[in-house]
Amino acid sequence: MNRRHFLTSAAASTLALASHAAEPARKQRVVIVGSEGGYGHSLDSMWLKVPGTEIVAAADVNPKSLAETQKELNIPEGFTDYHDIAKARPDLVAIGPAMGLHRDMVLAAAASGAKGIYLEKPFCRTLAEADEIIAACEKNGVKLALAHRNRWHPTLPVVARLVKEGLIGRLLELRGRGKEDRRGGMEDLWILGSHVLNLGVTIAGKPLACSAVIMQDGRPVTPADVRREKADFGPMAGNAVHARFDLESGVPFYFDSIQEAGDPKVGFGLQLIGTKGIIDIRVDQTPLAHLCAGSPFHPGKEPRQWVPISAAGIGVPEPIPDIGRQVMSHATGALDLIASIQENRQPLCSAADGRLTVEMITAVLASHVSKGASVGFPLSITGNPLDNWS
Known part of the structure; x- marks a missing residue:
């Protein structure tokens, strides 16, 4: 997706949610698919907050958890397959x-x-599955649409514009x-880093090469360290x-x-470092972004201020009521998915975006297996590089 589409689509989905446009004559029929009562980050109940939709059925291999979900959300039909x-x-x-x-x-x-x-992240395990x-x-x-919900945050296109305009210099x-x-x-790279990788390439462009350890x-990890008990990964x-x-x-x-090195209250995010300042993005937080002006390499005499960035700009109060809840509930993503069907375009965070994130994670594995050598994109490997590593 090009950056112009990124800017306009994010704004359009947010405005649609904020204005609560008139519902269509027939509500969109939603089926939720879970496993053992698990539906990711509320990908079952999210539809209760999306105008113009109704949950008509649920699927879960476990009859007990299926019945509980049906009762909780008042879903008329259920499938164990x-x-x-x-x-x-x-x-x-x-x-x-x-x-x-x-x-x-x-x-x-x-x-x-x-x-x-509407698919929970991460996208899938290999490029072969993605294809x-x-x-x-x-x-x-x-x-x-892939549920990297921060991609629909109205502050993100503002950040992209500020970087393009040179707010933080080069x-x-x-x-x-x-x-x-x-x-x-x-x-961590698979589960949470996928969010960060997706945000980074959205702002600064696609990857050409990767080197990793x-x-x-x-x-350094050796073949003897490879674990295969987690089928999900x-x-x-x-x-x-x-x-x-x-x-x-x-x-x-x-x-x-690094395992146990972070603080969950301040970690998990992305910093854009420029010659004239830093923009810090904290995933799933409100405000989503802050600006610290000034060269990051020059110690100043006065404490530096981190100024919030809202959908209206730097230091401006957030104009969209309860925007954090709207984005975190996936409602903005769901509305963009519906709009993408009506407009015959790809969702803001599409299957192609998901594939690129899987490719980036696969590249990390491929580089390490190659003793840290740089690997170029597109990758030739479609499986997991650890599969036949010896």
Whole structure:
């Protein structure tokens, strides 16, 4: 997606939610797909906040948790096999389980007659799975939106514009980190770093190359460290990761995660570092972004101020009431998905965006397996580089 579409689409979806436009004559029929009572980050109840939609069915292999979900959300129909969701005649399908099930569930949803899929992140485990998902959506005329909900935040296009206008001078680098809790390292990169990677390339352009090292307790990961017990991720290794992406804009993008090194109250975000200041983006926080003006390399005599950036600009009060809740509830993403179907365009955060994030994470693994060598995009490998590493 080009940056002009990014700016206009984000603004349009936010304005649609804020104005609560008149609902269509027929509500969009939503089917929610979960597993053992899990629906990701509220991808089941989110539809209660989206005007013009109604949840008509749920799917869950566990009959007990399925019945509980139906009762809680007053859903009339339920399926223990998600392949049966076509019987509910869905317009939209929301898929919430972990990414190990995403490929199979998306293929079923794409064949169900639905025209839109709202999918929990991360996208999927490999580029091969990503290509299958994209092909199925294209074959069936389905739009897929990936639940990187901060992509729909109205402050993000403001940040992109300020950077383009030179507010922080020449952009020197991007620095992102995960939550760095017990999941620090590759698991953090998959689960939370996917948000950060998605935001970084949205602002500064696609990657051209990646070099990375993955560590386990301070030493480089070896084949003996690879774990295969977590099917949701595929082969995994490492409790620390240090990666560099060279972007098409000429700006390097660094991502780091070290187990138990972070503070969940201040970590998990992205910093845009320029010659005249820093813009700090904190994922899932309100305000989303802050500006610290002045050269980051020149110690000043006075304390520096971090000034909030709202949808209206620097230091301006947020004009959209309760915007944090609107974005975090996924309502803005759902409205953009519906609009993308009506306008025959891709959602703001699409399957192609999800594939790029998977490619970036795969590149981290590929670089480490190649002893830290730089690997170029597009990648030739479509599986997990740890699969046959020896």
